[in-house]
Amino acid sequence: MVDELIPRAPADPAAPDSAEPDPDDAVRGLERPAVPWPVRAWRRAVRRPQAWLDRPWPAERIVRFVITVALLGGSTFAALQVVHPDLVLTNNTPTGGDMGAHVMGPAYLRDHLLPNWQLSGWNNYWYAGFPMYRFYMVTPAIAIVLLNVLLPYGIAFKIVAVAGIVTLPLCCWAFGRLARFRYPLPELFALGGLLFLFDETFSIYGGNVKSTMAGEFAFSIALSLGMLGLGLFARAMETGRHRSLAAVVLALSCLSHGIVLIFVALGTILLWIVWMDRRRFTYGLSIGITTFLLAAFWVVPFLFNHEFMTDMKYGYRPSGASDSFWDMFFPLPTFFDIVITTFAIIGFVASLWRRHLNGAWMGITSIALVTLVYLTRDSLPVIGLLWNPRLLPFLYLLRYLLMMVGFVETALLVARGVKGVRELPEGTLLRVGTSVAVVVGVSVLVIQLMFFRVMPGARFTTHNGESVYSWGIGDWRPISLTGNSTDALSDAWSRYNFTGYEDKNAYGEYKAxxxxxxxxxxxxxxxxxxxxxxxxxxxxxxxxxxxxxxxxxxxxxxxxxxxxxxxxxxxxxxxxxxxxxxxxxxxxxxxxxxxxxxxxxxxxxxxxxxxxxxxxxxxxxxxxxxxxxxxxxxxxxxxxxxxxxxxxxxxLVEPLSVQPVVVADREGDQRERHLELGMSWFQHQDEWAALPADDGPDSWQRIEVVVDELRRQDDRVDVVVPATPIEPVALDPVTVSDVQLGDQDIRFRVDQVGVPVLVRMSYFPNWQVEGAEGPYRVAPNLMVVVPTDTEVHLSFERSGLDITAYGLTFAGIAMLFVWRRRGDAEFPSDRPRFGAAPAGDGGGDADTFVDGAEDRDGDDPVLVEAWRRPLEDPTTPMTESDLDLALDALTRQDGNPPPDRDDGTGRL
Structure with missing residues (x-):
């Protein structure tokens, strides 16, 4: 859609500032002063907030504004408090779990990779060398490096580490707004996000506070971005707008954590299917393709190089007689599981009944996640590397959000029953929604205060010889937790991490x-x-x-x-x-x-x-x-x-005395086959007359290996032995000298060419060599080169795969400009109808067909329309049009609002 210029109002001839320029000005060399860009930027920044403030403030709008501030602001404040902002802003080195080791990564990116114009590269610090940020996510590290320009490294690290926690309530609220959920559901979604953050039934799956403090901060960042991106995708599929912004945010989520990438991909595909019609099919596909291209520089090398990774062989869940899928899907105390699941089911059924596509999507995605947790017990096909409980956090979060839908639906049903009507007036809807928001908000507050043992008026007492934390008046204590209940750990864990290495009692010993x-x-x-x-x-x-x-x-x-x-x-x-x-x-x-x-x-x-x-x-x-x-x-x-x-x-570099042998490929998972070969040589070197290699010159002997059945165990990596007798070939003595190890290269000299030299650096296909043939991968996971010159130089370089992947990402960036030039898409209806004719083609009213506003088969039109009444009305704290305009401001060059799209129905 082409942008239109808004005609300028006629100038007042009496106003000197609006007078036409004097033609003599050009002769005199005078020019009209231009408005400085900071002034223009400031005007654009304050235009919409000022317009929002200037709108009328009736009582209904004030109520909604107060509820939004209370629930969204309160949820964000609670998330911020649990991570201890005073400690976040203390200049020290964060520790605790994996987080204490993550400290190395962004600093290495800052000091070694970025100066070489690399987002990933070789790192000699760990595991005899490994490819840094090729298989782990670089986006959070980039954010830390950028903040480190202005802030001390430890503070910058901690701010980014807690970013996902602090922003999740906001992103859940934004998802609710963008996905067209009526008041007070977006506000309740913020509470749902907070409940998820404080869910302490898991600590390493990702997303909640405990997992983040264990080191999974990239996961929490990706999850927040994922919820925002899915909301943008839902809005894009409805209105045909924000295609580029949705693709960028979804790509950032995928680039922040690989497990969240699975959720985002699954959720986007299902949301695309739910919204699909003839026009939305290609529109949604264009967003998905653009997202993939933007993330291709990391995703493509991951997919094609995964055989060089290590499979930790984590056992799937359920594991053992005491574990079950029931425990996985319902980990909370029975009462809470019943409440959450019951109202989540009500929310899903209500979404289907009302044909609220995004609400139905949450339920469908939850079912898909349950199925995926079961199907991935043996990890992902081909790639592997997935521990199936890592998918549970997404199920838990969506269940909390659906529970909020169930709360509101139940309250509306009760209100209709009490009043004996099938349609509630707008004022009653407002009162019911506000009442639900207040009740749920207070309930969440009480529950969390009790779990964190900071409930005003509560205290520890002894009941039947057992310590009890209870709240009440006198002997009446309606709310209590037994002494067997574990205190909430989120607060303590973040305090432990952010007091830093320097605050630990053994710091002196560590530093020494x-x-x-x-x-x-x-x-x-x-x-x-x-x-x-x-x-x-x-x-x-x-x-x-x-x-x-x-x-x-x-x-x-x-x-x-x-x-x-x-x-x-x-x-x-x-x-x-x-x-x-x-x-x-x-x-x-x-x-x-x-x-x-x-x-x-x-x-x-x-x-x-x-x-x-x-x-x-x-x-x-x-x-x-x-x-x-x-x-x-x-x-x-x-x-x-x-x-x-x-x-x-x-x-580090040593000449071989015996020529290596090349082991023939075997069928199956090549990562596992190489582990078997490498570990067999590593732990039984005396059984091998020569070093086994994956490849080598034609002059090297080729052999077959077989599994040693006498040492075979079901729960252990197989031991393989040569099936072909090895014929040792003695090599001439060679002297290696002047070995120099750089950040991403190795140099050395030899006094004789043609004799294989072992380089004890981890193998990866990006290694290239000058002055030698190879490098060839040998057991356990090292390299051999055959010098053709007395000076040999190995270097870690970009491969053809890397260049292709970056080319795809540049293509994705180019597509953003293409979508910008093309403008927004036009849909005949704001609801999908597969095969519906475009407006004016005589295809009928697609909107009526999908919305169900027309009473067919005795359906109550109010049950369908009440859910989807336009959110744009003068009582909302921030209208949907305001939200769209704010999003447009991110993608428009001129900063002006887009042309008026209001067709008189209140829909966008």
Missing amino acids: LVDTMAGLGADPAHGCGRALWENNSENGKYGTTMALMLLPHWTDGCIASMEGLFFEASGTTPYHFVTAAAMSASSSNPVRQLRYDNNDAAKGVQYLQALAVDYVMVFTEAAKAQADAQPELRLIRESGPWNVYEVAGTE
Whole structure:
């Protein structure tokens, strides 16, 4: 649709400012002064708020405004309070769970990737190297880096970490407004978002406060963006407007977390189907394609490189006799589960009855999520990597929102029954809606105050010998929680995280250890290198068990940590944890189905040497005793309870003495096949006469491998052995010198070409080499090159896949300009009718057909229309037209309001 210029009013000839320019001005070199752009920007910014304030304020509008401020503002304030804004603005280093290790990521992006014009690249800090932000989401990290321009790093990090929590009530409210839910449902949706945030039945699935404090802050950001994006998509499918904005917000959600991407993709497809007719089919498809293209720079490499990731083999739920799908879908106390589910079902049925498409979509999507949780028990097809409970948060959130619909519907039904009418007047609708909002708001407030043990007038008492937290007057205590009820942890967890590393009792010990390792790196007798530290839950005294993952962060990369946070992002992860188990007294062993050699340093030394680990740090007496008994480990430092050992016989680049052999491909999951091969060699090196490789020159021997049936176990990774006898080929001795390790490259010299050289850096297909053939992937997950020159240079470069993916993203950006130029779409009706003829084609009134306003088969038209009465009326705090105009301001160059679209019906 083409923008129209609004004709200027006739100028007043008596007004000197409006007079035509004097032709002599040009001769005199005079020009009319232009309005400065800051002034123009300010006028545009205040135009609509001023118009909103200038509108009449009848009693109905004041009531709705007060309710909106109370529920939306109160929900946002409660979410803000639980994350302790005073601590968020304290300049320290956040800790706690995964969050304490996430600190490294944005800083590495700021210092190493962005200066090279990269959003993803190689990182030597963890797992003997891994591709940073290729499989984990970069968008939240970019936000932290941008804030860090103005704020200290720790504060910038914490602000972004809590952004998803604080904005979820607002985004749920915006979803309700954009999806055409009547007052007070958008306001109640904000409360639904708050209930979800404070739901403490899960702590690692994502979305709520506990999961966010555990480190899933990218998930909560993506969820808020996802709800906003789905609302924009719903509005776009109704009105034909905001196509580009919907695509951008949906893409940002997908780029913020991969699990939320699944929800957004599922929700968008189902919403598209629900709204589909002939014209909306192509319109919705255009939004989906644009969204995919915008996110392609991250999504495409993820999809095509996933075989180089690690599958943690998390067991699905339900697991064990004490677990069930019932427990998964209904995790709250029975009373709350009954209330929430009952009213959610009422809300879904009412949405279907009223043909409210977006309300029906919430119910349909909930059913789809239940189905998906069941179907993904064995993870995602082809890709894998999904733990099926990670889909539950979306079900929980939609159920809270549908519950709010059920509350309002039940109240309206009761009101009609009391008054004995089939249609309630507008004033009664307002009173009923306001009453529901007040009752639900107070109920949520009381429940949360009780759960957080901060209810005014409540206290702990003893009843029948049991501690009880109760509220009431005198001996009358109608509200109580038994002492067995767990205090809400959201508040305490955020306080723990945001007091930072620096506030923990063991911070002095932690800092001394970090300084010791930094000193080792600076000592020419030892130097920089990789460190493996004992894996033990007691490390949590430093703020998180992952605190030592920040060794490279504190030492500017000099001392790398073998263990890192992004477990799935490196194919070397399983080999590290097998090594950590061998060097630790009580390791966590997070990768399932591996054959761990717990507290066996004799085997651990072989693993350390295979991964080129320079230093080992242990603190338990059992681990120290094991380390002291190994001649290859030399004690060089002590710091507090920690012993630091130097590992002998570790070289980053080393010539091979025997030519590798190429193992033929086997059928099945190639990620699993390589894990079997790599782990078989890693843990049984004496059984292999040569190093197995995935590929290599034609001169290398080709062999087959088979599973060793004698060592086969159902719950363990298979051991494979050569089925073809290996014919060892001895290689000439070669000297490697001048090894230089950069951020994303390795250089070295050899005194003889043609002899394979082992590079103990994690393999990834983006590695390229000059002066050699290869690199070839070898066990466990390292590289071999065959020098063709005495100077060899390996570098991590953009692949053809990366360039293609970025090209798709640039195409998506170009499509935004195309949609802007084309303008908005025109639909014959604001409700879909598949195959409906365009207006004027004699196809009948599609709006009447879908809305059900015409009484067919005895249906009550009021039941259908009451839900969908236009929200644009003089009593709403912010009309839908205001919301659309505000959205248009984000996508229009001139900042002017769009042409009047009001057709006299009140619809947009």
